[in-house]
Amino acid sequence: MKQYIEDNRERFLSELFDLLRIPSISASAAHKSDMYRAAELYKKLLLDAGADRADVYETKGHPVIFGEKIIDKKFPTVLIYAHYDVQPSDPDNLWSSPPFEPVIRDGAIYARGANDDKGQGFMHIKAFEYLVKSGELKCNVKFIIDGEEEIGSPSLPEWAAAHKEMLSCDEILVSDTTMIDEKIPSLNVGMRGLSYVEVEVTGPNKDLHSGHYGGAIANPINTLCSMIDKLIDEKGKITIPGFYDDVVELSAAERAMLAKAPFDIEEYKSFLNIDEVKGEDGYSTMERTGIRPCLDVNGIWGGYTGEGAKTVIPSKAYAKISMRLVPNQDNKKIAALFEKHFMNLAPKGVKVKVTPHHGGQGFLCPMDSKMYLSAVKAITDVYGVEPVPNRGGGSIPILADLKDILGANPLLMGFGLERDVIHSPNESYLLSQFFRGIESIALFYKYYCG
Amino acid sequence: MKQYIEDNRERFLSELFDLLRIPSISASAAHKSDMYRAAELYKKLLLDAGADRADVYETKGHPVIFGEKIIDKKFPTVLIYAHYDVQPSDPDNLWSSPPFEPVIRDGAIYARGANDDKGQGFMHIKAFEYLVKSGELKCNVKFIIDGEEEIGSPSLPEWAAAHKEMLSCDEILVSDTTMIDEKIPSLNVGMRGLSYVEVEVTGPNKDLHSGHYGGAIANPINTLCSMIDKLIDEKGKITIPGFYDDVVELSAAERAMLAKAPFDIEEYKSFLNIDEVKGEDGYSTMERTGIRPCLDVNGIWGGYTGEGAKTVIPSKAYAKISMRLVPNQDNKKIAALFEKHFMNLAPKGVKVKVTPHHGGQGFLCPMDSKMYLSAVKAITDVYGVEPVPNRGGGSIPILADLKDILGANPLLMGFGLERDVIHSPNESYLLSQFFRGIESIALFYKYYCG
Numbered sequence: 061m062k063q064y065i066e067d068n069r070e071r072f073l074s075e076l077f078d079l080l081r082i083p084s085i086s087a088s089a090a091h092k093s094d095m096y097r098a099a100e101l102y103k104k105l106l107l108d109a110g111a112d113r114a115d116v117y118e119t120k121g122h123p124v125i126f127g128e129k130i131i132d133k134k135f136p137t138v139l140i141y142a143h144y145d146v147q148p149s150d151p152d153n154l155w156s157s158p159p160f161e162p163v164i165r166d167g168a169i170y171a172r173g174a175n176d177d178k179g180q181g182f183m184h185i186k187a188f189e190y191l192v193k194s195g196e197l198k199c200n201v202k203f204i205i206d207g208e209e210e211i212g213s214p215s216l217p218e219w220a221a222a223h224k225e226m227l228s229c230d231e232i233l234v235s236d237t238t239m240i241d242e243k244i245p246s247l248n249v250g251m252r253g254l255s256y257v258e259v260e261v262t263g264p265n266k267d268l269h270s271g272h273y274g275g276a277i278a279n280p281i282n283t284l285c286s287m288i289d290k291l292i293d294e295k296g297k298i299t300i301p302g303f304y305d306d307v308v309e310l311s312a313a314e315r316a317m318l319a320k321a322p323f324d325i326e327e328y329k330s331f332l333n334i335d336e337v338k339g340e341d342g343y344s345t346m347e348r349t350g351i352r353p354c355l356d357v358n359g360i361w362g363g364y365t366g367e368g369a370k371t372v373i374p375s376k377a378y379a380k381i382s383m384r385l386v387p388n389q390d391n392k393k394i395a396a397l398f399e400k401h402f403m404n405l406a407p408k409g410v411k412v413k414v415t416p417h418h419g420g421q422g423f424l425c426p427m428d429s430k431m432y433l434s435a436v437k438a439i440t441d442v443y444g445v446e447p448v449p450n451r452g453g454g455s456i457p458i459l460a461d462l463k464d465i466l467g468a469n470p471l472l473m474g475f476g477l478e479r480d481v482i483h484s485p486n487e488s489y490l491l492s493q494f495f496r497g498i499e500s501i502a503l504f505y506k507y508y509c510g
Numbered sequence: 511m512k513q514y515i516e517d518n519r520e521r522f523l524s525e526l527f528d529l530l531r532i533p534s535i536s537a538s539a540a541h542k543s544d545m546y547r548a549a550e551l552y553k554k555l556l557l558d559a560g561a562d563r564a565d566v567y568e569t570k571g572h573p574v575i576f577g578e579k580i581i582d583k584k585f586p587t588v589l590i591y592a593h594y595d596v597q598p599s600d601p602d603n604l605w606s607s608p609p610f611e612p613v614i615r616d617g618a619i620y621a622r623g624a625n626d627d628k629g630q631g632f633m634h635i636k637a638f639e640y641l642v643k644s645g646e647l648k649c650n651v652k653f654i655i656d657g658e659e660e661i662g663s664p665s666l667p668e669w670a671a672a673h674k675e676m677l678s679c680d681e682i683l684v685s686d687t688t689m690i691d692e693k694i695p696s697l698n699v700g701m702r703g704l705s706y707v708e709v710e711v712t713g714p715n716k717d718l719h720s721g722h723y724g725g726a727i728a729n730p731i732n733t734l735c736s737m738i739d740k741l742i743d744e745k746g747k748i749t750i751p752g753f754y755d756d757v758v759e760l761s762a763a764e765r766a767m768l769a770k771a772p773f774d775i776e777e778y779k780s781f782l783n784i785d786e787v788k789g790e791d792g793y794s795t796m797e798r799t800g801i802r803p804c805l806d807v808n809g810i811w812g813g814y815t816g817e818g819a820k821t822v823i824p825s826k827a828y829a830k831i832s833m834r835l836v837p838n839q840d841n842k843k844i845a846a847l848f849e850k851h852f853m854n855l856a857p858k859g860v861k862v863k864v865t866p867h868h869g870g871q872g873f874l875c876p877m878d879s880k881m882y883l884s885a886v887k888a889i890t891d892v893y894g895v896e897p898v899p900n901r902g903g904g905s906i907p908i909l910a911d912l913k914d915i916l917g918a919n920p921l922l923m924g925f926g927l928e929r930d931v932i933h934s935p936n937e938s939y940l941l942s943q944f945f946r947g948i949e950s951i952a953l954f955y956k957y958y959c960g
Contacts, residue, residue: 087818147820211818238722252721256819265783267934271702271904272688274834275746275804276795278788281829282742282807285735292732296725333715336858338728345726354725357732358822363809364830368537368661369706369867370597371832371905372808372933379731380814382821384724408786417819454721455821483822484717 080162080171086145110192119215122207137200139229142181143209146173154485168488175489176482180235187501199509212418213458237474245447248472253385253422254455255394260413270371278409280377287405296340300401349453391419420457438503530612530621536595560642569665572657587650589679592631593659596623604935618938625939626932630685637951649959662868663908687924695897698922703835703872704905705844710863720821728859730827746790750851799903841869870907888953
């Protein structure tokens, strides 16, 4: 296996770079043709790697690629989920090299999608290729490559439900998350859910001169700021009535187990260059991102934002606000609670509109499953230490949906690192993690299917 | 006079339209050459109107035009201040016709600068032209056409101080403000000052995935919102320590006089389509904009503001914040107090930077002066009713500076109306106000110099 990787190293990178050169940004309508280009390339990669078949399927949104290799219907079936869409690259001026011109610097690949999820998804195609070519594959493998993960996979649930038979599987395996550290490998046994909304505050029906009206009317920006400020109280609690109703409090024992994952608060602060962390009172930083929900403004805009000064009171101000949820919280219920609360926060003098974007449920993966234990063995072989279980703070809403539709548990075997700064400028992926990932995945099949 | 206007109506409009077609946006470096084009056109207009001389002067920023007609050094001298720069036109998609392609619709000129201040400044050139051609001019007239009013006239004070002799005058006359209504003409006897700052809040040193970090660190957008919210308390008072120290409270008699200006709160709310006004407790809407200071966010931005959703915690969030000041408040002192207070509001986990933009002092004009009384007579002749004095909520910082440098009082004889929505999309200027303005200015000279 190591030899195969070594012999094909340059080809692997060349193929991955071809994927990374396609700006398959699902959030932007301007990139529609890039989505199709990427989909066709994934289809080719799956066929070249040894799939019996691979096809590009239309959905209500961007296309999805499905491929499979059926060795024997009696064997267990692993469904690989990955996605070919990427986050927008802006602000482009902060990239050291162009986001869609992949380069290797200091042992890492730099490009939008280098990690999330082109780099990580590609490891699965190459581990699969090795197993097919070496004749070692002892189970059936199916692939779903989603084109809308970064926008909440709005079309995939319907498509998956319509193709339930074709997608039937025993387990869902995903590499789209991080490890704690190269030296402290970890497996994600749970993810947070997500509720994402956009809010619009309208004051006067037109932009106004701030001299003529300043001091006499509700300024929509000041008002939006005030409303946002009221969403979290001084103890770091979200103020939406009913928000915590469905949150399951972990037992002291469970919290103690999760606290075993090594974590250095000073290193964390230093990595982010902040003098203090901030969050819900009574919880550690790891708990705040792992087992507790949160609320963040992801974007805000209104009024004059160009160079220089403009003395305007704008008619409207906007914000994009997301809430990370823990398993058992329902994202649609939370979006509805948010909307009700936010409307209630609106003072006289403004009108408020709340538009829900995508959402997703959180989920947990059983730690006594053969899948989990196989992944532990594989990673232990490659890294020399046993991975620790942890709870991911991020959300992959589609996995909770696939779990429901297909009745199979997802396991998150991620090889990203914090340093990769996915979603940010200069996203990267360490070559060492990329190659160890391929090896770990191949070994996973050995333990799981053997 | 009326006949002259009637005979030259089409030429006046054609000349003004040539001015309006030049996008002389002082805030944007991209429009540097447009500034020079506009300056040269003003020079030509002044010479054609009958100025002895007119020249384009370089400053540290955009050029200024100076022109003059000296009839007799023993006569009093009136200095006309106007500006040829305009506000940015964005958002352009909200304009019914392109901002720099002037058109006449429903009796009004629509274009950026139609009122502020190309339209109003141009009235002075045409009144001057009439007086020169008819031989009725019995005083000396000087013109300053500023290119940086909309960005706070940063270069003009130094230039004016260096050309103090050339600019010497008895009075400063300006048309860059509004009347209460076509049927309720008014004269501005005071303007508010302005202190304008830009703030930057930095959280983590890079944009982060909101799933991985959400709930564990201070989000700079949430933090900025919270800090902005703390700037104004529930009674509408600005919370900056010392902010009100130099504010002169008006006597009950003064407040009663100002309250004579007719004002219909329902009409005001209906014009803005708001269900309630908002401001400092204990003051009327007219007082809130006329005699009280205020604080407004003029722009805010941070994180992802494109279409769709991006789950990011940005490294930085920004806002542009302006404070309108009343006479006796010093804008530099206020900017310093703001900076100190805003830094104090910053919680741990973020870094804050405050950058002062331009500022300006407020001022008052004596109501027993010959200038004021001449303007009253002129407007009464044209409108058939006596104008009421009022205090403008806006700021023309350079006028306080010119008052100091030249030792002359400014009077604001504005012919704009609220419906003109200066600084907003679809800025307009009523033709009836434009032509009555020319007539009123010509009559002003008759009473003032006669």
